[in-house]
Amino acid sequence: xxxxxxxxxxxxxxxxxxxxxxxxxxxxxxxxxxxxxxxxxxxxxxxxxxxxxxxxxxxxxxxxxxxxxxxxxxxxxxxxxxxxxxxxxxxxxxxxxxxxxxxxxxxxxxxxxxxxxxxxxxxxxxxxxxxxxxxxxxxxxxxxxxxxxxxxxxxxxxxxxxxxxxxxxxxxxxxxxxxxxxxxxxxxxxxxxxxxxxxxxxxxxxxxxxxxxxxxxxxxxxxxxxxxxxxxxxxxxxxxxxxxxxxxxxxx
Numbered sequence: 563x564x565x566x567x568x569x570x571x572x573x574x575x576x577x578x579x580x581x582x583x584x585x586x587x588x589x590x591x592x593x594x595x596x597x598x599x600x601x602x603x604x605x606x607x608x609x610x611x612x613x614x615x616x617x618x619x620x621x622x623x624x625x626x627x628x629x630x631x632x633x634x635x636x637x638x639x640x641x642x643x644x645x646x647x648x649x650x651x652x653x654x655x656x657x658x659x660x661x662x663x664x665x666x667x668x669x670x671x672x673x674x675x676x677x678x679x680x681x682x683x684x685x686x687x688x689x690x691x692x693x694x695x696x697x698x699x700x701x702x703x704x705x706x707x708x709x710x711x712x713x714x715x716x717x718x719x720x721x722x723x724x725x726x727x728x729x730x731x732x733x734x735x736x737x738x739x740x741x742x743x744x745x746x747x748x749x750x751x752x753x754x755x756x757x758x759x760x761x762x763x764x765x766x767x768x769x770x771x772x773x774x775x776x777x778x779x780x781x782x783x784x785x786x787x788x789x790x791x792x793x794x795x796x797x798x799x800x801x802x803x804x805x806x807x808x809x810x811x812x813x814x
Contacts, residue, residue, distance in 0.1 A: 666713035696728035
């Protein structure tokens with residue numbers, strides 16, 4: 563076995579780019595024990611592979627370089643075991659969070675794909691809709707801080723001058739995410755709805771809603787309008803291609 567390894571050999575051993583090892587050296591987290599006095603080339607003693615293996619191990623656990631530096635200075639068996647336990651708890655928390663995000667993405671994919679199958683944007687129809695569940699988000703000033711706004715299909719509720727938002731839990735018959743409490747969930751009542759589509763940016767939605775109501779003047783309609791964003795800014799760059807499904811419940 564060689565007594566010394568070059569930076570290329572050390573990088574090859576771990577599958578690391580030599581630029582990574584240059585950077586580790588520059589910040590003092592992993593440096594060669596010797597340098598060639600003539601050309602300054604780095605020379606790593608072979609037993610340094612265990613040191614680099616520890617760094618790679620901690621990186622795979624998700625620690626930052628700053629965290630690795632601090633932990634290695636105080637590393638011993640008890641602190642290492644405690645650190646592993648905490649890291650395991652954090653990874654489980656991250657896994658649950660990622661799983662809930664994926665669950666939301668799957669609902670959004672299913673919603674968009676199902677809605678686009680038979681979409682006829684030029685028609686106004688009456689459609690029976692079952693009870694549907696959503697997460698209440700609130701007014702527009704609040705939506706950008708809510709993860710549910712980004713990952714679930716968005717619902718915009720218009721009622722007079724009021725405008726507020728929800729995250730659609732599509733499909734409503736599927737199991738609800740575990741992290742949700744019952745008191746966080748709201749329901750859109752079942753019933754017959756007057757349905758039409760708005761094409762384009764959201765600032766023109768009120769005109770579409772007026773056209774929708776005027777199309778059936780003989781119907782007694784609820785004051786609240788429910789608008790489902792099918793194609794929105796998260797899947798379409800051009801706002802003129804946005805598609806919104808607008809629904810107004812028909813009252814008995």
